[in-house]
Structure formats: structure tokens, C-alpha cells
Amino acid sequence: MTITMPPILQVENLYKSFDNTAILKGVSLRLHQGEIKVLIGPSGSGKSTLLQCINCLVQPDRGEILLDGTAVDRTSKTSLCRLRQEVGMIFQDFNLFDHLTALNNIIIPLRKVKKICRREAEKRARLELEQVGLADKTELYPAQLSGGQKQRVAMARALAMDPKALLLDEPTSALDPELIGEVIAVIKNLAARGMTMLMATHQISLIATLADEILFMEQGSIVEHGSPSVLLAPGSNSKSQGFCDRLNELSDGRE
Amino acid sequence: MQSSISIVIDALPYLLSGFFNTAAIVLMAMFLGLLLGIGIAVGLVYGGRMLRFLLGLYVWFFRGVPVLVLLFLFYFGLFPYLHLPINALVSVSVVLGMTTGAYQANIFKGAIIALPRGQFNAASALGMSTFQAIRTIILPQALRHSIPAWSNEYSIILKDSALAFVIGAPEIMARTQFVASRTYQHLSLYIVAGLLYFLLTWLGVTSLRYLEQKVKIPGYSHHGMR
Ligand SMILES: Nc1ncnc2c1ncn2[C@@H]1O[C@H](COP(=O)(O)OP(=O)(O)OP(=O)(O)O)[C@@H](O)[C@H]1O
Ligand SMILES: [Mg+2]
Numbered sequence: 001m002t003i004t005m006p007p008i009l010q011v012e013n014l015y016k017s018f019d020n021t022a023i024l025k026g027v028s029l030r031l032h033q034g035e036i037k038v039l040i041g042p043s044g045s046g047k048s049t050l051l052q053c054i055n056c057l058v059q060p061d062r063g064e065i066l067l068d069g070t071a072v073d074r075t076s077k078t079s080l081c082r083l084r085q086e087v088g089m090i091f092q093d094f095n096l097f098d099h100l101t102a103l104n105n106i107i108i109p110l111r112k113v114k115k116i117c118r119r120e121a122e123k124r125a126r127l128e129l130e131q132v133g134l135a136d137k138t139e140l141y142p143a144q145l146s147g148g149q150k151q152r153v154a155m156a157r158a159l160a161m162d163p164k165a166l167l168l169d170e171p172t173s174a175l176d177p178e179l180i181g182e183v184i185a186v187i188k189n190l191a192a193r194g195m196t197m198l199m200a201t202h203q204i205s206l207i208a209t210l211a212d213e214i215l216f217m218e219q220g221s222i223v224e225h226g227s228p229s230v231l232l233a234p235g236s237n238s239k240s241q242g243f244c245d246r247l248n249e250l251s252d253g254r255e
Numbered sequence: 256m257q258s259s260i261s262i263v264i265d266a267l268p269y270l271l272s273g274f275f276n277t278a279a280i281v282l283m284a285m286f287l288g289l290l291l292g293i294g295i296a297v298g299l300v301y302g303g304r305m306l307r308f309l310l311g312l313y314v315w316f317f318r319g320v321p322v323l324v325l326l327f328l329f330y331f332g333l334f335p336y337l338h339l340p341i342n343a344l345v346s347v348s349v350v351l352g353m354t355t356g357a358y359q360a361n362i363f364k365g366a367i368i369a370l371p372r373g374q375f376n377a378a379s380a381l382g383m384s385t386f387q388a389i390r391t392i393i394l395p396q397a398l399r400h401s402i403p404a405w406s407n408e409y410s411i412i413l414k415d416s417a418l419a420f421v422i423g424a425p426e427i428m429a430r431t432q433f434v435a436s437r438t439y440q441h442l443s444l445y446i447v448a449g450l451l452y453f454l455l456t457w458l459g460v461t462s463l464r465y466l467e468q469k470v471k472i473p474g475y476s477h478h479g480m481r
Contacts, residue, residue: 052376081383081384082382084382085382088380088381089377091376091377094373095371095373095374095377096377097374097377097392098472098475099392099475109378109383112383112387113382113383113387140473141472141473143472143475144474157381161382
């Protein structure tokens with residue numbers, strides 16, 4: 001039964017160039033219900049570009065994006081809006097709407113996109129903020145929140161839209177070390193609830209403990225993929241292992 | 256021989272009606288400019304090439320031609336040519352409105368461009384249309400940040416409105432000049448005219464500063480914000 005289910009999100013042969021420089025060179029991947037895949041790789045390898053191409057914030061030059069097995073028509077505004085509703089996005093620098101309270105950051109998209117009435121939207125927004133431990137911060141503006149709190153509001157906002165999958169672009173990289181834990185806790189909680197996720201991250205604890213599969217990107221291609229238990233096994237000599245070793249050295253050096 | 260004080264007092268009601276006419280001209284001009292400015296700014300930032308080109312021409316035209324020339328062009332030229340029965344006061348409001356529209360467009364465009372790209376991206380990523388993102392996310396922020404520059408524009412348009420005198424719109428300058436040419440009390444009358452302009456500047460700038468405080472985003476500062 002489950003074998004015949006199409007992937008929730010499928011990316012086929014994605015290409016993207018900026019100014020004649022190829023940034024993505026034929027990337028393909030599949031995300032099944034409840035799967036968590038982690039994108040790692042050196043800076044500039046195209047992880048952010050790939051994530052932004054998947055929900056068409058950046059228009060890919062070539063390739064297909066399939067939602068539940070159906071190719072998304074990137075020329076149609078309605079199918080783009082649908083893709084973006086079903087595939088939520090978490091940004092490195094949060095991107096909360098600066099002029100709205102935490103609560104309204106969640107209410108506004110619910111009302112505008114999902115056309116939910118004010119009362120229902122507010123109820124949902126409060127629930128989502130509670131889920132990320134911010135029930136007491138509803139009336140605060142982004143500038144009054146810490147980085148970790150902002151990222152949790154951003155997650156609550158994305159989750160309120162009931163996405164089928166979540167794209168996360170280095171969700172903890174802009175945070176002070178002491179604030180990373182609270183965001184990781186939310187991500188782990190999401191994983192436990194079975195959320196499908198594709199996440200670029202340099203956070204070892206997320207890579208090693210959450211990933212069903214590691215996708216190693218280099219110069220616009222996925223050059224290595226496999227489960228952490230295989231790729232990160234001692235003596236596996238994989239690129240992923242080398243990369244994670246260097247990350248470990250870096251974070252050890254800092255502590 | 257009447258004293259200058261009593262001449263000014265006698266003329267005051269007449270000058271005050273000029274004061275209200277000036278206020279009306281400036282309010283209408285600023286409002287028209289606001290509508291035009293927002294529309295043009297949005298078109299300049301988000302529009303296609305053709306639209307951007309046409310809007311660019313509009314801005315260049317109204318920035319490049321002196322207001323006095325525009326006043327004559329519209330009031331004596333274009334409006335009669337089109338058989339539009341528009342009086343001097345409305346003509347001035349329209350011409351000043353179109354002029355300040357070009358300048359306000361640049362103010363708003365700058366404010367929109369200065370917003371972090373992530374604001375628009377986040378709105379798109381949530382499934383909002385471009386129109387929804389502009390209306391609910393971009394403009395509320397850009398307009399807030401534009402208030403200081405807009406207040407500047409208000410005082411400039413207020414002073415430019417004195418040019419309306421040349422086509423006989425019944426505003427402060429025209430009325431003062433009318434009384435002064437008959438009573439020869441130039442000094443005291445133009446002091447009063449200056450004070451009336453000053454009062455309007457003060458009223459406008461103070462209300463805008465109040466508005467700025469009122470819509471300020473709590474905790475937000477322009478310094479060190481990404
Ligand atoms: N809008 C753009 N215009 C031109 N070049 C771009 C643009 N966006 C990204 N690039 C280039 O594409 C390459 C890949 O960038 P990308 O941000 O996807 O890398 P990344 O893997 O996310 O890196 P990091 O780990 O530093 O976040 C970089 O060389 C970058 O300079
Ligand atoms: Mg990146």
C-alpha cells in the first residue's frame with residue numbers, strides 16, 4: 001500500500017544559473033511522507049538556491065517539481081500559491097513581518113491565503129504559538145523577541161498553514177549558541193510528530209540524530225547520499241564524514 | 256491715515272480665507288500625490304519593463320519642468336484645450352498633486368527597496384500573491400518609514416503653493432498681495448502672510464510627527480536592524 005504512494009515532494013533534474021554560472025546542475029530528490037532529509041555541503045554549493053527553487057522563490061531554469069506525484073505548473077500563479085502553501089519554508093534569518101505582532105504574523109497569512117475568518121485564525125495562531133512555547137509572547141513585535149523566539153514564531157507561522165512538508169534553510173545558523181537549543185527542540189518535536197522535512201543545516205546534532213538521509217551537495221550537485229549510520233560510520237571515508245568531522249572540530253574549538 | 260495694525264486687523268478675515276484655501280490646496284495636492292506616489296512606486300518596483308519606462312517618463316517630466324511652467328501649461332493650456340471647466344484653486348491642487356506625486360513616488364520607491372528582501376520572500380513562501388504581499392506586508396512598512404520624508408515634501412508643496420498666486424487662486428499670497436497693493440502696508444501684511452505659512456508648516460509637521468509616533472513599530476529601530 002505505502003509502496004504505491006507517490007512522494008510528497010519530488011524534484012527532478014533541477015537546473016539553475018545566475019549570470020551564466022551554473023549553480024544547480026541537475027538536482028533530483030524525493031521526499032516521502034514523514035521523511036527527513038538533511039542537505040549538507042560547503043558554503044556556496046547551492047543548498048539555499050535548491051531550497052528556494054523548490055518552492056519557486058527562485059525560478060529554476062529547467063526541471064520539474066512534483067507535489068504528490070503531480071508536476072507543478074510554474075507558469076500558473078494559482079498552482080505556485082498552492083505549492084507554497086503545501087510546502088512551508090523556514091529561513092535562516094526568520095523573516096518575520098516586522099510591523100506585526102507574533103500573533104498577527106500568523107493570523108495575516110491564515111486570513112489572506114487560507115481565507116479563514118478572524119476568530120478561527122486567532123484561535124489557530126494562539127494554539128501554534130503555544131506549541132512552540134510562546135503562549136506569553138503573542139502581543140510582542142519581532143524587534144522585541146530574541147532570535148530563538150523569532151525562529152519559533154516563524155515555525156509556528158509556517159505550521160499554521162498545515163504544510164505537507166517543510167523546507168528549512170539553516171534554521172539555527174543566525175542564532176547565538178545558547179538559543180540554538182530551543183529551536184532544535186521544536187524541530188525534534190516536529191520530527192516526532194512525523195513532519196516531512198528537507199533541511200540545510202550545519203548542526204551536527206540535527207544531522208546525526210534526525211536525518212533519515214544525508215544529501216551532500218558540492219558545486220551544484222548531490223554528490224553523495226545515504227543514511228547517517230552508513231555515511232558517518234567510523235572509517236566510512238565519506239565526504240559527509242569528513243565534513244561533519246570538520247564541523248565537530250569547529251564547534252569543539254569554540255566551547 | 257489708518258494704522259498698520261488696524262489695516263491688518265481689518266484684512267484678517269480676508270487673509271484667513273486665503274489661509275484656508277492654501278490649506279485646501281495643499282491637502283488636496285498631498286492626497287493626490289499620495290495616491291499617485293504609491294501607485295507609481297509600486298509600478299516602478301514590481302512592474303514590467305514597459306510600465307517602468309512609462310512611469311519613469313512621468314517622474315522625469317514632473318521633476319524636470321518648473322512648477323510655474325506646469326501651472327501655466329495646465330491652467331491656460333491643457334485644461335481650456337480639453338474644455339475642462341476647472342477653476343484656479345483646483346488647477347493648482349491638481350498640478351501640485353501631480354508634481355508631488357513624482358517626488359513621493361521616489362520616496363516610497365526608496366522605502367520599498369530598503370525593506371529586507373526577506374519580507375517579500377516570506378510572504379510569497381506562505382502563498383500570498385504579489386498583490387497581497389505588497390498590500391499587507393510591504394506598503395504598511397514602507398509607508399511608515401516614509402513619514403519623515405513625506406513631512407519634508409509637505410512643507411515644500413506648501414511653499415510651492417504660493418505660486419498659485421500667478422493664476423489668481425485665492426490663497427494666502429494672492430490675498431496678501433491684493434490688500435498690500437491697495438493699502439501699501441507691505442511690511443506688516445507680508446509678515447502676517449509669512450506667519451500664516453509658518454503656522455501651516457508647523458501644524459502639518461507636528462501632526463505628521465504625532466502620526467509617526469502613533470504608528471511606530473514597538474522595539475523597532477533603524478539602527479543595526481537587518
Ligand atoms: N541571486 C543570486 N545572484 C547571483 N548569484 C547568486 C544568487 N544567489 C546565489 N548565488 C550564488 O550561488 C551560489 C550558491 O549559493 P547558495 O546560497 O545556494 O549556497 P549555499 O550552499 O546555501 O551556501 P551557504 O552554506 O553559505 O548558505 C553562490 O556562489 C552564490 O554566490
Ligand atoms: Mg545557504
